[in-house]
Amino acid sequence: GAVVSQHPSWVICKSGTSVKIECRSLDFQATTMFWYRQFPKKSLMLMATSNEGSKATYEQGVEKDKFLINHASLTLSTLTVTSAHPEDSSFYICSANRQGLKNIQYFGAGTRLSVL
Amino acid sequence: SQKIEQNSEALNIQEGKTATLTCNYTNYSPAYLQWYRQDPGRGPVFLLLIRENEKEKRKERLKVTFDTTLKQSLFHITASQPADSATYLCALGGNFNKFYFGSGTKLNVKP
Numbered sequence: 001g002a003v004v005s006q007h008p009s010w011v012i013c014k015s016g017t018s019v020k021i022e023c024r025s026l027d028f029q030a031t032t033m034f035w036y037r038q039f040p041k042k043s044l045m046l047m048a049t050s051n052e053g054s055k056a057t058y059e060q061g062v063e064k065d066k067f068l069i070n071h072a073s074l075t076l077s078t079l080t081v082t083s084a085h086p087e088d089s090s091f092y093i094c095s096a097n098r099q100g101l102k103n104i105q106y107f108g109a110g111t112r113l114s115v116l
Numbered sequence: 117s118q119k120i121e122q123n124s125e126a127l128n129i130q131e132g133k134t135a136t137l138t139c140n141y142t143n144y145s146p147a148y149l150q151w152y153r154q155d156p157g158r159g160p161v162f163l164l165l166i167r168e169n170e171k172e173k174r175k176e177r178l179k180v181t182f183d184t185t186l187k188q189s190l191f192h193i194t195a196s197q198p199a200d201s202a203t204y205l206c207a208l209g210g211n212f213n214k215f216y217f218g219s220g221t222k223l224n225v226k227p
Contacts, residue, residue, distance in 0.1 A: 006159070034215075043120070043205070043219040044160070093159045103148060103209060107159030 003027055004096050006108025013084055014116055021079045021111045023094030030096035033077040034105065035069060038091045050077045084115040118144035122206060122218035130226055135193040137221045139206030142187060144216070146208035149182055151191050154203045154220065163204075164191075196225045 003026040013019050023033055032051055036044040048069050050056045056069035066088075068080040077096075081088055091112055095105040121140045129135050139149070148167045152160035166173040166182045166189070173180045179192040193200050203220040 004159075036217075041124070041219065044217040046214065046216070049214065091157075095159070103165055104150075104162050105160075105215060107152075107161065110157065110159045112157070 002098060002106045004030075004094065004106045004108040006094055006111055008111060009109060010112045010114075012114045012116065015085055016083055018080055018082045019084055019113060021081075021092055021094070021113075023077045023079070023096070023108050025075045025096045025098075025106070028096075028098045029074040030077075031074070031099050032097045033071060034095045035067070035077075035079050036093045036095065038093060038110075044093060047079075081113065084113070086115045089113055089115045118142070118208065118216050120206065120208060120216060120218040122204075122221045124219060124221070126222040126224055128224045128226065129196055131196060131198060133196055135196045135200070135223055135225070137191040137204050137206075137223065139189040139191070139218055140187060141208055141218075144208055145184070148209045149180075149189050150207045150209060150215070151178075151180055151189075152205045152207060152217075154205055156203075160205055160217075165209075193223075196223075198225045198227050201225045 005024045007022045035047045038044050047062045048056045048058045050069050050071040052071045052074050071077040093110040095107045119142045150165045151163045154160040164180045166180045177194045181190045203222045205217050205220040207215045207217045
């Protein structure tokens with residue numbers, strides 16, 4: 001159990017376009033979902049915390065208008081990178097907490113974004 | 117702000133030996149600490165959690181220690197196998213379910 005599906009796994013887009021990444025908990029309800037960004041050989045950088053039905057909480061330095069997060073249900077959160085630029089190219093990973101197991105995060109497989 | 121340090125150099129060991137990875141942290145008092153495994157191009161996978169009032173935790177071939185005085189955790193894999201080769205991340209947990217990750221240590225187990 002505790003499977004988190006992230007889609008797409010890889011996306012290439014042109015500079016200026018927007019890209020949406022989906023994160024779904026397949027077999028459990030996620031009270032909280034998290035979005036991370038990871039650079040090569042670097043740690044996961046927490047971008048924002050997303051709670052179902054409420055606005056996401058962004059970490060310091062993360063642009064809210066640049067990285068739009070929507071948590072429409074207990075099983076789905078989306079991250080939209082708006083007006084993408086080459087510097088947005090990175091590995092984006094989502095994770096989710098199960099209800100009653102807040103201390104463990106279950107991660108998606110990640111999305112490799114390349115902006116040309 | 118909190119700082120988490122893991123050895124950035126890869127750890128190379130021979131199959132069958134015990135691998136020991138270190139996680140040091142400063143400017144933080146986590147309620148618990150976790151270890152994750154990450155394979156290339158994949159998301160991390162949860163391995164073990166140890167709370168601040170626990171000294172040691174074991175799971176099969178894995179053992180984690182947590183010294184809140186030294187602000188350090190050690191992660192051991194006994195009888196290591198080539199399949200254990202991966203990057204291992206430590207993460208500090210605290211308020212509001214936030215986690216802060218180290219940059220990870222790559223483990224290479226040679227047959």
